[in-house]
Amino acid sequence: MRKESLQAWLLLLPALVLLVAFTHWPAATTIIDSFYTTPKGSRPPRFVGIENYADLMTDPVFWTALRNNAIYAVWTIPASVILALVMALAVNTAMPGRALVRMAYFTPTMLPMIAVANIWLFFYTPDYGLFDHILSWFGGGRHNWLGDRATALPAMIAVAVWKEAGFFMIFYLAALQAMPPDLKECAALEGSSRWNFFRRVTIPLLMPTTLFVLVNAVINAFRLVDHVVVMTRGGPDNATTLLLYYIYEAGFRFWDQALAATLTVVLLGLLGLLAWLQFGVLGKRVHYR
Amino acid sequence: MKVSTRFLEIIGAWMLAIIWVLPLLYALWTAFHPGEFATRFSLTAPLTLENFRNAWAAAPFARYFLNTTILVTLILVAQFIVCTPAAFAFARMEFAGRNVVFAIMLMQLMIMPDVLLVGNYRSMAKLGLVDTILAIALPYLGSAFGIFLLRQTFLTVPQQLDDAARLEGCTLLGRLWRVYVPLARPTYIAYGLVSVSYHWNNFLWPLVITNSVNTRPLTVGLSIFASTDQGIDWSIITAATLMTSAPLLVAFLLFQRQFVQSFMRAGIR
Amino acid sequence: MIRRRTLLASTAATLAAPAIARAQGTKISFYYPIAVGGPIPAIVDGYCKEFQAKTGIEVAPVYAGNYGETLTKAVTAIKGGSGPAMAVLLAAEMHALQDLDILASLEDVGLDAEGKKWLEGFYPAFLANSRADGKLWSIPFQRSTAVMYYNKAAFAEAGLDPEKFPRTWAELQAAAIKLTKKDAAGKVTRWGVKMAADTGNAQWTFGALANQAGHVLMNEAGTETYFNHPKAIEALAYWRGLGTSGASPDGVSNWGQLSPDFLEGNAAIIQHTTGNLTNIRANAKFPFGIVGLPGKDGPRTVVGGGNIYFFKNANPAERKAALAFARFLAEPDRAADWSMKTGYIATQPAAYETKTLKDYIAGFPAADVARGYLPVAVGELSTFENQKVYAALTNNVQACLSGQKTPAQAMADTQAEADRILKSYKKA
Numbered sequence: 001m002r003k004e005s006l007q008a009w010l011l012l013l014p015a016l017v018l019l020v021a022f023t024h025w026p027a028a029t030t031i032i033d034s035f036y037t038t039p040k041g042s043r044p045p046r047f048v049g050i051e052n053y054a055d056l057m058t059d060p061v062f063w064t065a066l067r068n069n070a071i072y073a074v075w076t077i078p079a080s081v082i083l084a085l086v087m088a089l090a091v092n093t094a095m096p097g098r099a100l101v102r103m104a105y106f107t108p109t110m111l112p113m114i115a116v117a118n119i120w121l122f123f124y125t126p127d128y129g130l131f132d133h134i135l136s137w138f139g140g141g142r143h144n145w146l147g148d149r150a151t152a153l154p155a156m157i158a159v160a161v162w163k164e165a166g167f168f169m170i171f172y173l174a175a176l177q178a179m180p181p182d183l184k185e186c187a188a189l190e191g192s193s194r195w196n197f198f199r200r201v202t203i204p205l206l207m208p209t210t211l212f213v214l215v216n217a218v219i220n221a222f223r224l225v226d227h228v229v230v231m232t233r234g235g236p237d238n239a240t241t242l243l244l245y246y247i248y249e250a251g252f253r254f255w256d257q258a259l260a261a262t263l264t265v266v267l268l269g270l271l272g273l274l275a276w277l278q279f280g281v282l283g284k285r286v287h288y289r
Numbered sequence: 290m291k292v293s294t295r296f297l298e299i300i301g302a303w304m305l306a307i308i309w310v311l312p313l314l315y316a317l318w319t320a321f322h323p324g325e326f327a328t329r330f331s332l333t334a335p336l337t338l339e340n341f342r343n344a345w346a347a348a349p350f351a352r353y354f355l356n357t358t359i360l361v362t363l364i365l366v367a368q369f370i371v372c373t374p375a376a377f378a379f380a381r382m383e384f385a386g387r388n389v390v391f392a393i394m395l396m397q398l399m400i401m402p403d404v405l406l407v408g409n410y411r412s413m414a415k416l417g418l419v420d421t422i423l424a425i426a427l428p429y430l431g432s433a434f435g436i437f438l439l440r441q442t443f444l445t446v447p448q449q450l451d452d453a454a455r456l457e458g459c460t461l462l463g464r465l466w467r468v469y470v471p472l473a474r475p476t477y478i479a480y481g482l483v484s485v486s487y488h489w490n491n492f493l494w495p496l497v498i499t500n501s502v503n504t505r506p507l508t509v510g511l512s513i514f515a516s517t518d519q520g521i522d523w524s525i526i527t528a529a530t531l532m533t534s535a536p537l538l539v540a541f542l543l544f545q546r547q548f549v550q551s552f553m554r555a556g557i558r
Numbered sequence: 559m560i561r562r563r564t565l566l567a568s569t570a571a572t573l574a575a576p577a578i579a580r581a582q583g584t585k586i587s588f589y590y591p592i593a594v595g596g597p598i599p600a601i602v603d604g605y606c607k608e609f610q611a612k613t614g615i616e617v618a619p620v621y622a623g624n625y626g627e628t629l630t631k632a633v634t635a636i637k638g639g640s641g642p643a644m645a646v647l648l649a650a651e652m653h654a655l656q657d658l659d660i661l662a663s664l665e666d667v668g669l670d671a672e673g674k675k676w677l678e679g680f681y682p683a684f685l686a687n688s689r690a691d692g693k694l695w696s697i698p699f700q701r702s703t704a705v706m707y708y709n710k711a712a713f714a715e716a717g718l719d720p721e722k723f724p725r726t727w728a729e730l731q732a733a734a735i736k737l738t739k740k741d742a743a744g745k746v747t748r749w750g751v752k753m754a755a756d757t758g759n760a761q762w763t764f765g766a767l768a769n770q771a772g773h774v775l776m777n778e779a780g781t782e783t784y785f786n787h788p789k790a791i792e793a794l795a796y797w798r799g800l801g802t803s804g805a806s807p808d809g810v811s812n813w814g815q816l817s818p819d820f821l822e823g824n825a826a827i828i829q830h831t832t833g834n835l836t837n838i839r840a841n842a843k844f845p846f847g848i849v850g851l852p853g854k855d856g857p858r859t860v861v862g863g864g865n866i867y868f869f870k871n872a873n874p875a876e877r878k879a880a881l882a883f884a885r886f887l888a889e890p891d892r893a894a895d896w897s898m899k900t901g902y903i904a905t906q907p908a909a910y911e912t913k914t915l916k917d918y919i920a921g922f923p924a925a926d927v928a929r930g931y932l933p934v935a936v937g938e939l940s941t942f943e944n945q946k947v948y949a950a951l952t953n954n955v956q957a958c959l960s961g962q963k964t965p966a967q968a969m970a971d972t973q974a975e976a977d978r979i980l981k982s983y984k985k986a
Contacts (some may be wrong), residue, residue, distance in 0.1 A: 007461060011371055015375035016390065018431030023397045026408025033408075061953075089526035090302040097303070103545060104306035107313055109817065110537045112490040114508045115530040118515050119312040120370045125815065127746065127824050128314065128805060136745055147755075147810035150958050166309065174552035215398065223403045226492040230512060233757035236810040243406060244493070251407040252497060252630050253945050255637070255658065267404055277398040284962035324841075347599070410638065419638035500635045501587075501620050513623040521814045 009111070028270060033261035045257075052262040064238045065246040068153055072242060073221035076160045081213055083161065083169030085206070091169075092176045109167040117230035120159050121146075124231075146232055147240040156240050157229050164220060168213045175209040176202075176280075211278070220275050222267065243267050320528040344514075347525065349502050350532060353510035360422050360495075360506055361488045364483055367430045376439030379466050381451065384471035394433050402428035405483045406497055413498060420500040429488065435480055442476040444470050475554035482548055489537055565651045565824050584879045585616040586872065589635075591628035591864065601899050607696045609886050615879045624756040625864065626758045629945075632909050637870055643872035644880040646864040649687035650938035651664070652695050653780035653804045655867060657942050657983075667877045679906045681860050686937035690779070696865035697884045698905040700896070702832040703850070703928045703935050704766045710845040712737055712748065712826040723849040727770065727796055730827075730852045734805035737826040741957035750805040751827040752820075753797070754813035755959055757963040760952040762828060762843070766860040767793040769936045770853035780941040782985045785951070786973035794965040796854075798958055820846075831862060835901025839924075848924045850931035861935045863902065894918075902928050942983045950975035 016249065034052055036045040056062050091102040108116065123130040124145035132142055145155045183201060225245040228234060234241035241249075243263065251260035319555040320341065324548070344350070379391055402409060409428050410419075417425040433495070446469055454464045470477075492508045499505045505513070511533050515526050541548065572852055582875045589601060591813065599621050606617040619875075622628040625648050625732050635641040647655070655661050669677070677685070684698035710720035716736045724730040734750025741747050753763045768775050773789035774780060784790065801805040817834060819825040821841050830838075835848060850857045866884045886892065890908040894915035897904040909915055910929070919926045925975075958968035 004382055005384040006380040008378040008387075011374035011382070012390065014371045015431045015436060016394070018371060018427070019394055019397055019433065020426035022409055022412070022431070023400060023405065024393070026402075026412060027400060028403040029411070030405065030408045031380040058291055087302075087305065090298070090305075094367055095299045101302055101306040103542065104310040104542065106545070107310055107538065110486060110541050111313070111530075111534045112508050112511070114490075114492045114493070114512050115533055116312055118521075118526050118530060119316055123312070123317070127749075127819075128822065130311075136743070139743060142746055142807070144807055144809040144811075147812070147960070148808075149957075149962060153354075158390070162309065162312075170549060173549060176611065177549075219399065219401060223401055226508075228514070229493070229496075235757045235952065236960055237953045247404070248406060248493060248497075249949075251410075252634050253626070254943070254949075255633060256946075257407065259575070264404060264407060268400055268453065271399045271404070275396075282951075313566075325843075327833070408707065410634070414638035417639065419635065419640045496633065500589075500631055500640065513627065521818055558834075 006179050008258070028263045030264045030268075033257060035267045036258060038255070038257040052258045056259070056262050056266070059259075061238055061241065061246065062266075065241045068239070068241055069222065069243045071153060072157055072160070075157045076156075076164070076221050077214070077217040079157075079161045080164040080168060081210065081217055083165040084213065085172050087165060087211075088170040088172030088176055092173060105166040105169050107166065108163045109170075113163060113224065113226040114230055116163065117159065117227040120155075120227070121231050124155055147236055149236055150235060152232055152239040156227060156231070159231075160220070161225075162225060163227075164217065168217065171213055172206065172211050175206055179205060215278055218278065219271075222271060243270075268280070300322065302441045310321075310499050316527040316531055317522055317526050320531050322524070323526045324522065340524045341532065344525045344529040344532065348510060348529070350510065350529070353505055353507045353533075354536075356422060357506040358505060358509075359540075360425055363422065364429055364488050365484055367402060367426065368432050368484060369477065371430055371443060372432055372435035373470065374462075374465065376436045376443055377469060379436065380440045380443035394436060397431075397433035403491075403494060406494060408492070410497055419498060420504050421520065422504050424498045424502070425495045426488075428494065429455045432484075434538050435484070438476055438480055442473040446472050475551040478547070478551035482551070486537060505551055572806075573713045584875050584956070585618065586643040586876050586879050586883070588880075588883070589619045589622045589628055589632045589642045589647075591622060591625045591646060595853065598900060601896070605887060605892065609883055612886075613786065613879075613882065617879075617883050618911055619939070624758065624943075625909055632869075634658065636869055639871075641869055641871050643876045644866055644868050645885065646699050647867055649684070649696060649698070649701070649861075649863065649865040650789075650940035651867075651944050652687050652690060652865075653940055653942045654944035656695060658692060660869055660875060661695055662870045662872065663695055664697070664868070664881075665693055666870075667868045667881045668874075669881065671673065673881075673885075679908060681903075681905060681907065681932055681938070682890075683932045683935050684865075684905050686861065687940050688865065690818040693884045696867050697888065699864055699866045699884075699887060700833065700902045701859050701865075701905055702859060703900050703931055704762065704829055704831050705852055705859070705931070706751075706827050706829050706849050706927050707820055707834075707838055708827045708847050708849065709820070709823065709825075709842075710847055712823070712844075716826075720845070720847065723847060724740060724852050726852050727854050731796075731800060731803060731805050734800065734827060735803060738804055746807070748823060749807055749819075749825045751829070752806060752816055752825040753829040754801075754816055755952075755955055756812040756950070757952050758814040760810075760955045761948045762860065762862055763940045764793065764797070764951065764955055765903045765936070766829070766851055768860070769860055770851065770858040771796075772854065772858075774936065775939050776941050780944075781980055783939075783941060783947065783973065783976040783980070785969045785976060787969075791965050791969045794955065794958055794969060797955075798965055801959060807955055810956050817841075831901075833863065833900055833902045835928075835953060836899065839901075839922075848927045850934070853934075857931060857934055859931050859935045860938060861932070862893070862938055888910075897926070901925070903932075905949070941980065943979045946979045947976050951977065 035047060035049060037048055039045040070174050087105045091105065092097055095101070126132055126142050126144045126147070131145060135143070143151065145151050179202070222244060225248070228240055228242060228245045232240040232282045234245055243265065247260055247263045247267065250263055301493055314422050319326070321336050323339065324336045380388065413419050413424045415425070416429070450468050451464055454468050459467060469518070490508060492512065495506050498514065499509055511529055514529055515521070586608070602619050606619050610616050620642065629647050629651060632642060632645040632647060666675070677697070679786065680698050684701045688694050688696045688698070694898070708723060713720040716735060718733055724733050730751065737748065737750040738746060739748040741840060749842040754760065756764060768790055771789040771793040773784070773787060773793065775784055775790065801808045816825065816828040817829055817837065820828045820838070823844070827853065838846060851859045868880050872880060887896070888905060890906065891914070892913050893904040893906060893909035894912045896902060897909065897915065898918050904910060904915065939947070939951070954963065954968040954972040957963040958965055963971065
């Protein structure tokens with residue numbers, strides 16, 4: 001038993017060292033940093049207790065970023081997950097050009113966000129961009145999609161959903177294809193409608209996949225800010241500033257270590273809370289085999 | 290009635306597909322036509338490769354390709370080597386503190402290194418690794434996702450196979466290598482696909498940690514290439530975009546059936 | 559043979575010779591921001607190779623994106639211990655960089671009395687953002703002023719005189735309204751004027767507007783700002799008015815979008831940098847003009863662009879090498895070459911005395927327009943915590959332009975935010 005314990009630890013060691021060194025350790029130092037001022041030139045960091053957090057509470061940009069991120073998450077997560085399921089159901093049935101359609105859904109996953117953001121930038125261009133072009137056929141007017149506070153964030157959300165849905169589709173597709181075909185035959189014999197079958201059988205059987213996809217969608221809602229960097233840089237007037245983008249700005253544009261650390265701690269707390277909700281509450285209701 | 294609903298569904302699926310490839314189609318249009326056709330569509334527009342030539346000449350894309358290739362290979366190989374034994378330990382070995390360590394590890398599923406930019410940057414600076422490809426890779430080598438995935442797969446390997454190998458005198462690593470790894474092949478493929486596409490496309494951390502042409506991956510190179518003081522040139526940017534994404538796209542086109550099947554068998558669902 | 563000739567031609571290099579002799583085998587890295595899409599990185603590479611051939615010092619140029627990105631990269635790299643010896647960064651970043659304690663002043667780099675005299679050869683406007691604490695902190699390099707490019711064909715079409723560009727705010731607004739063109743469906747197909755208000759550029763546009771109203775936005779020490787001032791509010795109100803009167807599109811226009819808009823015929827006038835001249839000249843399919851900005855009462859503009867900074871982390875040999883390279887770049891022939899290839903203003907009058915630049919200007923007078931406005935140009939907005947102040951200003955300008963805040967409210971909020979940011983720098 002002792003020998004097996006030792007062996008197990010040896011097997012674990014490389015992974016554990018890497019994990020701790022580049023996840024847990026920086027998380028810990030970040031928490032510590034959040035109680036100190038930013039060192040500047042000759043001024044060393046000074047312990048200030050929770051002052052950084054108090055400052056954060058009065059920082060309007062923080063609240064804007066938090067609200068933006070909440071809106072961003074509330075839209076991108078369900079939209080991309082539901083679309084992914086719809087796509088998977090579509091390409092799981094026989095239809096003309098199925099392979100092409102599946103490929104079309106999946107391509108955004110293969111394109112770097114940073115690259116496609118440039119293409120979307122053109123689509124959103126006022127006057128002669130694609131969207132304004134199409135709108136003009138229907139007599140629509142000009143819209144400054146990314147330059148208007150009201151539409152900038154929805155524009156970002158659309159890009160994110162477009163980028164992610166196809167990726168999640170693959171997981172649903174794999175799950176659907178693994179479903180025993182006799183289930184469907186049974187249901188057909190019993191004369192159950194398609195909708196009923198979908199609701200009573202397909203959805204529950206897909207629950208583990210949904211949980212997995214959901215975890216990824218939540219993570220991406222807080223992780224994926226590449227398109228913000230390229231398309232808006234958080235503007236106009238912070239309408240598209242997300243938490244991680246604000247962390248990036250604080251850390252590498254303002255070199256405000258205290259602000260960056262405090263923001264990071266808040267984001268870590270938020271992610272922790274969401275993890276607890278998903279695994280603790282939702283996870284218990286998911287039926288694993 | 291039933292036929293027409295089905296028909297509408299197919300039309301819907303196709304419409305969605307068209308919307309989804311539209312950016313790619315636009316990129317293809319713009320990249321292969323002269324600049325003045327970037328914003329208007331005309332069937333008589335002449336085809337050209339000039340944009341690709343200009344883009345290729347304007348930035349060291351060959352070097353960026355090399356960097357990205359080194360990066361994703363390094364990460365993939367290291368992740369397999371690091372995560373496999375750890376996953377095995379969690380799946381099939383009894384040891385003190387297993388549940389605690391497992392829980393600690395799982396934390397990384399939610400708290401990804403991407404969020405810890407500032408802390409990790411400082412670590413890399415202390416290690417003297419700033420502006421190296423290794424530094425881009427390091428935070429991702431110990432992957433909780435990879436360990437979790439492989440553990441789930443290893444758990445489904447029949448215990449009898451393991452026992453049989455043990456009776457034949459196989460060592461621990463021998464069993465892992467001969468019994469578990471081959472049976473987990475679909476998982477490795479599926480995980481490999483996720484890992485490669487993730488790191489091929491990763492941006493923020495590489496942006497922060499790299500400073501020079503010799504380390505910049507494609508994504509960072511492309512973003513620097515595209516942000517200009519003189520204004521956007523759609524034709525050249527789309528040409529560069531296509532160049533940078535082409536390898537991954539082509540690989541997927543060639544192997545898409547295998548990919549989906551490996552996802553299916555890997556039981557990521 | 560050729561080598562000897564260039565060596566003789568360049569007095570600066572000859573004077574710096576002892577330092578160079580010691581610096582043999584030195585390698586320094588050099589971060590710079592400029593546009594690609596053109597051949598500019600190739601130009602800089604060429605200068606570096608030429609310099610190496612002459613002095614044996616290897617300069618590794620690193621193209622690092624636009625100004626904001628290059629600043630981020632350079633400072634982050636220095637903090638990470640692998641920074642460059644020198645970089646071209648916004649001239650306006652001086653206070654903030656100095657505050658980070660990473661700069662080496664020109665005195666530290668080894669600029670002697672002779673070198674100081676050499677510095678006097680630059681246009682004074684370009685040294686406006688170089689002095690603090692009685693020391694010099696940067697050398698002008700890729701400098702520009704804000705200018706307007708206008709589409710002469712559009713002017714003629716709108717019944718305006720293409721040779722007579724507006725000189726005052728009122729004239730510009732009236733002209734821009736005339737230039738705005740709608741199709742049968744009432745959709746605008748051409749805007750009168752576009753100015754950038756996106757992150758990284760709003761403060762430059764606004765700095766020009768403030769000067770046009772006769773207002774300076776900060777004190778020389780960079781510790782105080784004066785946004786909440788009737789003239790600053792007036793400047794912002796004018797900008798907003800361009801949008802509400804239909805002269806400009808509503809909301810925020812992006813810098814990167816202005817040149818394509820202009821070349822596409824979607825904007826009749828754009829406010830941009832002189833550094834874009836070569837690009838516009840190469841790609842415009844219509845006759846265009848380049849002029850200084852109008853002002854409230856008459857032309858006023860703001861300088862912009864980058865200076866060369868030197869960093870503390872470089873050792874003495876590297877610093878000497880960096881200074882030698884900076885002086886090499888400023889030699890009249892090279893400055894003239896740089897100006898012709900990019901459109902940036904050569905930083906010393908001496909460059910305009912060279913035959914090549916004289917000939918070039920004779921054939922392309924537009925290339926010399928911006929220089930004529932140097933006497934009515936002010937320095938860029940430059941404070942401590944520069945990027946934070948920029949962010950505060952940018953956010954409020956954007957809020958005003960998209961109708962969320964009145965100009966007075968936006969300026970009051972900017973001032974409050976700037977006061978908070980600069981709190982600890984104010985001397986009691």
